[in-house]
Amino acid sequence: MYIVAPLICFEGQSTRINLIGKRLRQILETAVLLVIVGTVFAGFSVSLLGIPxxxxxxxxxxxxPTDATATESVSEGLIVPERQENILKMESLFNDASGIILVTAMALWVKNWQFNYQQTFFDFLRSAGGGLIIGILAALVMISFRQFLGRINHDAYNAQILLFVSTPFFIYFIAEELKVSGIIAVVCAGLMQNSESIRSRFITPRQFHNGLVLLRLLRELLNNTIFVILGLLVVRIIRDDLIIGNTNSQWIVIGILLYITNLLVRYLYGLLSKMGNKGSIIFALGGVHGAVTLALVYMIINNVSSAQFDMIVLAEMLVIILSMVVPSIIFRFILNHDMSRKEAGKQVQRLRQEMVKEGLKAVEKIYLPENIRESVVYDLRDQKSANSFTDFWHQWAKASRYPEFNEQEKELEQRALLWAFRAERQYLDMVSQKENRRDYLFELYNEILLAESILLDTENEY
Incomplete structure (x- = not known):
């Protein structure tokens, strides 16, 4: 869960806290009621196969539990209706805590062969309420400390980044030590940090930008780590089964049944919520499973036998695969298509070519010594990957053989590049008034601003 906790916290950081109040009823329905109903129906369905x-x-x-990141991956290049998109995102943020409490209770039932309904209900209230309080208090402390540190020392980049990365681990650890929901705690902390980011992004812009880059990197790294662990575990289980000659494939039927049951429960909820037939199908298919489900599987390893654990891993793996494959196919037929990544890439490349052409034209109109002009033109052509392998090694040899520019030449080169970047930005400004696709225009604009930032960085040694 120490891998899942930061993932959920980072997901909360991308969500506006005011959306919670607007959708509180839907959150309670999807994060509590839907989880309980889904567990009951799935449990009775699987028991019909002779499973205890x-x-x-x-x-x-x-x-x-569902995974917002996994949902985004299966709907990439498609337009998910806003209502379903918001509900799915809110659901995935909060149903993890309900799932953890239910899984814990069911694991104890398997281990002790008895289930205390009343105790489970009170445990849920204590765990969720305690997690909420701990998350809010811890977030207030961490936010206040970061804000104080940022105001007394603008150069504390490393300390701020360390605090940013360690916050979800710290909050989760404190909550779990106090026997309340660490997941609810990190979700609340993430939501509160969203408001902090909105109102303090320009105190230290470099730190804020580095934080965004680091957040994306950590999310991708943690997600991939969980699936790598799953892959290794599944390979080990299947290999061991083949060695001992165990050909029991009951887990396949269980996995399919679990997925279909959850799909039907979610579809019926959509109809009851007046989403309509198509909206209900989108909501049902949008409940994609991923990292949290895997983390929960690892939680129960000490509560079940080795054979039961292997069957659970394989069945839940199949649920995850089905929840990703099925909507990936069906969504292509029922959702409107957004501009594909390939088409967007072509548009970006076209604009980049024209943008760089404007920058080169601007440089041609100013006087520059030949050695500086050659360096500037090479850098500008590099923006559109127009330099060949030979060009690179030629420039590498020159940089290695000859001394660097003196201060006057460096300033001249810097001014020339800034002049070219200014021309490129003006071109994009003109294009943005004609084209509606602001996303890839902003992507190019952001590249230019980052290039200017590198150029103006006083600590830059290149």
Missing amino acids: LALAFLMGALST
Whole structure:
């Protein structure tokens, strides 16, 4: 869970806290009611296959949490209706805590062969309420400390980044030590940090930008780590089964049944919420499973036998795969298509070519010594990857053989590049008034501003 905790916290940081108040009823319905109903229906369905009821309910509880990042991956290049998109995002943020509490209760049921309904309900209230309080208090402390540190020392970049990265781990650890929901705590902290980011992004812009880059990197790294661990675990289980000659494929039927049951429950909820037939299908298919489900599987390893654990891993793996493959196919037919990545790439490349051409034209109109002009033109052509392999090694040899520019030449080169970048930005400004696709225009604009930032960085040694 120490891998999932920062993932969920970072997801919360990208969500406006005011959306929670507007959608509180939907959050309670999807994060609590839908999880319970899904567990009950899935549990009874699996028990019909001869699986003990406690183990069947445990599998049902494991298959309830959804993953917003996984949902985004299956709908890439498609336009998901705003209502379904918002509900799915809110659901994935909060149903993890419900899933964890249910899984814990079901795992104890499997281990002790008894289930205390009343105790589970009070545990849920204590865990969720305690997580909420700890998350808010811890976030207030961390936000106040970061703000104080940023105002007394604008150069504390490394300390701020360290605080940013360590916050979800710290909050999760404190909450779990106090026996409350660490997941709810990190979600609340992430939501509160969203408002902090909005109102303090220009105190230290470099730190804010580095934080965004680091956040994307960590999310991708943690997601990939979980799936790598799953892949290794599945390979080990299947390999061991083949060695001992175990050909029991019951996990396939269980996995398919779990997925279909959850799909039907989600579809019926969509109809009851007046989403319409198509909207209900989108909501049902949008409940994609991912990292949280895997993390929950690892939680119960000490509560079940080795054979039961292997069957659970394989069944839940199949649920995850189905929840990704099925919507990836069906969404292509029922959702409107956005501009594909390939088409967007072509548009970006076209604009980049024209943009760089404007920069080169601007440089041609000013006087520059030949050695500086050659360096500037090479850098500008590099923006559109127009320099060949030979060009690169030629420039590398010159940089290695000859001394660097003196201060006057460096300033002249800097001014020439800034002049070219200014021309490129003006071109994009003109294009933005004619084309509606602001996203890839901003991508190019951002590249130019980053290039200017590198050029103006006083600590830059290149």
